[in-house]
Amino acid sequence: MAATTHYDTIEIEPVGGSIGAVIHGVDLGAPLSNRQAEEVHAAFLSNSVVFFRDQDLVDPERQKRAARLFGEPVAIPFVKSLDGHPEIIDIVKEPEDIGKYNFGGNWHTDTTFLETPALGSLLYALEVPPRGGDTLFADQYAAYETLSDGMKRMLDGMTALHTGARSYGSQSKFQGGKNQSVSMTIDANEDGDKLVEHPVVRTHPETGRKGLFVNPNYTLRFADMTEAESKPILDFLYTHAIRDEFICRFRWQKGSVAVWDNRCLMHRAVNDYEGHRRHVRRVTLQGDRPH
Numbered sequence: 001m002a003a004t005t006h007y008d009t010i011e012i013e014p015v016g017g018s019i020g021a022v023i024h025g026v027d028l029g030a031p032l033s034n035r036q037a038e039e040v041h042a043a044f045l046s047n048s049v050v051f052f053r054d055q056d057l058v059d060p061e062r063q064k065r066a067a068r069l070f071g072e073p074v075a076i077p078f079v080k081s082l083d084g085h086p087e088i089i090d091i092v093k094e095p096e097d098i099g100k101y102n103f104g105g106n107w108h109t110d111t112t113f114l115e116t117p118a119l120g121s122l123l124y125a126l127e128v129p130p131r132g133g134d135t136l137f138a139d140q141y142a143a144y145e146t147l148s149d150g151m152k153r154m155l156d157g158m159t160a161l162h163t164g165a166r167s168y169g170s171q172s173k174f175q176g177g178k179n180q181s182v183s184m185t186i187d188a189n190e191d192g193d194k195l196v197e198h199p200v201v202r203t204h205p206e207t208g209r210k211g212l213f214v215n216p217n218y219t220l221r222f223a224d225m226t227e228a229e230s231k232p233i234l235d236f237l238y239t240h241a242i243r244d245e246f247i248c249r250f251r252w253q254k255g256s257v258a259v260w261d262n263r264c265l266m267h268r269a270v271n272d273y274e275g276h277r278r279h280v281r282r283v284t285l286q287g288d289r290p291h
């Protein structure tokens with residue numbers, strides 16, 4: 001549950017019952033006072049995902065500067081970046097991308113196929129469809145806290161293997177340019193087949209709270225179980241992790257910004273705007289090794 005904190009320099013408008021808040025009174029394109037930067041960061045940690053309206057971050061350098069309020073911009077593998085800006089990716093679905101997948105369209109946590117998955121991302125909306133194209137976020141602190149004591153005991157101390165293989169590996173659905181949307185380039189290759197091990201229950205390095213840290217895109221199995229043994233438990237966790245009470249749904253406008261904490265959330269981009277263009281631009285933030 002988001003902490004009710006008093007802020008002096010910003011206003012907070014809660015979005016979901018458990019996570020998400022719009023922050024009013026901030027121009028992310030301009031330098032913030034120390035006090036305002038501290039309050040924005042505190043609101044980010046206590047709400048897990050924060051939103052801003054009517055921002056001008058069209059200049060990629062300004063977007064990166066805004067992102068530095070939350071972390072250090074970092075390049076990610078497999079997805080083509082913006083020319084001259086390795087830390088930025090353009091996420092685009094074109095009107096002619098009929099029947100095509102949308103980037104981030106399944107529930108996931110970003111880049112958990114890396115040893116150091118992203119801390120989070122700052123996403124900026126350049127063009128939005130007339131309706132649809134919302135992004136959903138699911139509170140993984142709440143997902144963990146609402147498990148039974150027995151399930152918590154079992155999962156605490158377990159680890160899971162993660163891989164980018166299904167999206168980015170040598171056998172991926174995008175291999176050889178297949179299934180890609182018109183304006184995005186995914187370079188699937190053998191590097192995507194690697195396995196990395198992460199705790200199933202992660203302790204957030206800044207809040208100290210525990211959250212569930214498995215996701216259907218990248219988690220393969222528990223480290224000391226087979227895929228068949230892992231599957232029923234993982235399936236249960238994935239269903240539990242996206243209960244309505246844990247969800248915050250964000251309706252984009254041109255100029256909206258979302259900054260999410262990838263250490264305690266899953267998210268998903270809804271694919272319900274066929275025939276329209278949606279263009280959002282992401283700065284990914286460097287994360288640490290999950291514990």
Ligand SMILES: O=C(O)CCC(=O)C(=O)O
Binds near residue numbers: 123
């Ligand atoms: O397009 C979106 O709303 C989110 C896509 C996504 O999953 C991401 O940028 O990490």
Ligand SMILES: [Fe+2]
Binds near residue numbers: 104110
């Ligand atoms: Fe994502």
